[in-house]
Amino acid sequence: MGHFDRTICDCCVCPMQCVLEQLVGETIRVATLVGVIDNVMLLDVKSFIASTSEGELPICNISGVEFIGVDIALALKPIQKSTGKCSCCEGPITNLANSLIGQIVDIEFINFIGSGRIRDVGEGIICFQDFVISSCFTTKIIPVASSVSLSERTNSSFWSRET
Structure with a gap:
């Protein structure tokens, strides 16, 4: 699961990046702040950008990800005491x-x-x-x-x- 220094991105963006890294190569459905992107292939994830078959998505704008048919037990970052x-x-x-x-x-x-x-x-x-x-x-x-x-x-x- 990637390692991130303490930044403003820690509490939601870094954990979502860690989840997405585990789904690279899968077809997913992505909820963003403005709508849904259906049946998109997740190609790569790095530097807080998800590269997909539909374009580049800033991870800070991803609110949810559906991965029906993907047999995976996601590893989540452990809950930590939040700040700020x-x-x-x-x-x-x-x-x-x-x-x-x-x-x-x-x-x-x-x-x-x-x-x-x-x-x-x-x-x-x-x-x-x-x-x-x-x-x-x-x-x-x-x-x-x-x-x-x-x-x-x-x-x-x-x-x-x-x-």
């Missing part, structure tokens, strides 16, 4: 998600909503079965009372655009 902006944004939502591991949640991030069972949580990353969301872009987590996730209830992929 990370301590008031990333830290609390990461800690909340960590307390919900194993539970099904509806989760909003920027202009999208997804649903699933939280599988793992690392620094800046909330991991589901075949999807990760950046903690910094998470706007709401709602524990689901039933054992059926939104995607199973609506027969859709992990996330959909909010209306």
Whole structure:
């Protein structure tokens, strides 16, 4: 998983880069601040840029990544005590998600909503079965009372655009 010095990019961008490095060569779906890029081949990841078959994406603008059909157990950066902006944004939502591991949640991030069972949580990353969301872009987590996730209830992929 790459090593990064302490920079402003630590709490969300570095962990997302580490996740993306593990998905190089795979076809993924990427949620950004402005929309979704479907079925894009991830070619390379370095210097906070994800090189894809659709162009170069700054990792700081990636809010989530779906990797359906990819058989991988992602290694996440361990949760660390956050400082600066990370301590008031990333830290609390990461800690909340960590307390919900194993539970099904509806989760909003920027202009999208997804649903699933939280599988793992690392620094800046909330991991589901075949999807990760950046903690910094998470706007709401709602524990689901039933054992059926939104995607199973609506027969859709992990996330959909909010209306």
